[in-house]
Amino acid sequence: MLDKLEAVLHRYEDLGMELADPNVAADPARLRDLMKEQKSLTPLIEKYLEYKKVKETIDDSMMLLEEEEDQEMRQLLTDEMNAANEKLPDLEQELKILLLPANPDDDKNVIIEIRAGVGGDEAALFAADLCRMYSKYAEHCGFKTSMISVEEIGIGGMKSVSFIVEGAGAYAKLKYESGVHRVQRVPATESGGRIHTSTATVAVMPEVDEDVDIEIPPEDVRMDITRASGNGGQGVNTTDSAVRLTHLPTGIVIYSQTERSQLQNKAKAWALLKSKLYDLKIREQHDSEAELRRSQIGTGDRSEKIRTYNFPQGRVTDHRIKLTLHRIEEILNGDLDELIDSLTTADRAARLLKAGDN
Incomplete structure (x- = not known):
């Protein structure tokens, strides 16, 4: 799943660069298609970035706990890590749903x-x-x-x-x-x-x-x-x-x-x-x-x-x-x-x- 998400993230970044290209702006049909693709990927990307941030919080907390000796500070780090760990399963489930192939007709009249x-x-x-x-x-x-x-x-x-x-x-x-x-x-x-x-x-x-x-x-x-x-x-x-x-x-x-x-x-x-x-x-x-x-x-x-x-x-x-x-x-x-x-x-x-x- 993470490999798929990274591939989608790279595509999203490429779309941003293409949309900034003056040649694309001069082609209304191409511009419309790229904007439509970018819009369709945005919910998945936003959720994936949230997921990455939570994972980063867990990794940082674990690393700091290895070095921290102050008990009060260790408790704060532990609480932060536990809260992030609780969020993780829900985020993973939401990402699995967002990765399901979309029905190409869903957005239509x-x-x-x-x-x-x-x-x-x-x-x-x-x-x-x-x-x-x-x-x-x-x-x-x-x-x-x-x-x-x-x-x-x-x-x-x-x-x-x-x-x-x-x-x-x-x-x-x-x-x-x-x-x-x-x-x-x-x-x-x-x-x-x-x-x-x-x-x-x-x-x-x-x-x-x-x-x-x-x-x-x-x-x-x-x-x-x-x-x-x-x-x-x-x-x-x-x-x-x-x-x-x-x-x-x-x-x-x-x-x-x-x-x-x-x-x-x-x-x-x-x-x-x-x-x-x-x-x-x-x-x-x-x-x-x-x-x-x-x-x-x-x-x-x-x-x-x-x-x-x-x-x-x-x-x-x-x-x-x-x-x-x-x-x-x-x-x-x-x-x-x-x-x-x-x-x-x-x-x-x-x-x-x-x-x-x-």
């Missing part, structure tokens, strides 16, 4: 797609609840959300909804949300007070940047321009602004109607299509790498039931990590920090265990 599953109108109402939950959570994180498409039903539910969450680290926060979400409650339309079980499927996809090679031949896509339908604000139904893209090889259909401008809807539709194809590529890779899939916390299987929201008991249970929280109202209002932090910790632990086995 995400596209979230929610579809009502089993349960009819109640499933559509639950899909709307999940959309609101993620929107509230995004707001809490300082992220920006914008709609791509929404298919609503008359009682406030959503058959399907797609939206973009923009912000540094959005994918890192939301990537564990893909899967089947289940709700157990008495629907507003149920006169007999019976508890119904309904589902909604959530797909979380990183937005594809320019640096990701996703080629879509024009002949593979059919584009149709239509008049927007449903709720969308004054004027949305009066112009041919909605865009439908059909990717012929896969059968993927994208529909964007939330903007008044056809160009804006077209841009959002293409962004979603690229993300879907990229996500499909990543999931195919995961399927071919069974060990990788087993070491991750539910970031690849859309059919996996990941969470239950039980209203009668006021609980939310994440089945992947066996975590139950009795704060259903707060969670559906966007308070997802404890869930997401627990999932992140569990994923890191699994990856550390796998790295140790290797």
Whole structure:
């Protein structure tokens, strides 16, 4: 581990020298890439320098203890050394976590797609609840959300909804949300007070940047321009602004109607299509790498039931990590920090265990 850390430190120092080079400053693309790399390494370097300082304190204290005869001074040195020794295991664990290979998509914006599953109108109402939950959570994180498409039903539910969450680290926060979400409650339309079980499927996809090679031949896509339908604000139904893209090889259909401008809807539709194809590529890779899939916390299987929201008991249970929280109202209002932090910790632990086995 120390050899790796020293190599990273040397690279970090080299980056500092390169960024000071006037020729690099004159090349915006090169400057951006170097600054991005430097930013990604900074947390690891700061922790490693802290670790080195603690190790130095221990070594210095041991050396001084060999020469020091004053009992009071020896006690001070011993206390200082013991305090440093207590810090060391935690710092080593933090360094191991920071050395884990980063997901290259973690810093990207995400596209979230929610579809009502089993349960009819109640499933559509639950899909709307999940959309609101993620929107509230995004707001809490300082992220920006914008709609791509929404298919609503008359009682406030959503058959399907797609939206973009923009912000540094959005994918890192939301990537564990893909899967089947289940709700157990008495629907507003149920006169007999019976508890119904309904589902909604959530797909979380990183937005594809320019640096990701996703080629879509024009002949593979059919584009149709239509008049927007449903709720969308004054004027949305009066112009041919909605865009439908059909990717012929896969059968993927994208529909964007939330903007008044056809160009804006077209841009959002293409962004979603690229993300879907990229996500499909990543999931195919995961399927071919069974060990990788087993070491991750539910970031690849859309059919996996990941969470239950039980209203009668006021609980939310994440089945992947066996975590139950009795704060259903707060969670559906966007308070997802404890869930997401627990999932992140569990994923890191699994990856550390796998790295140790290797």
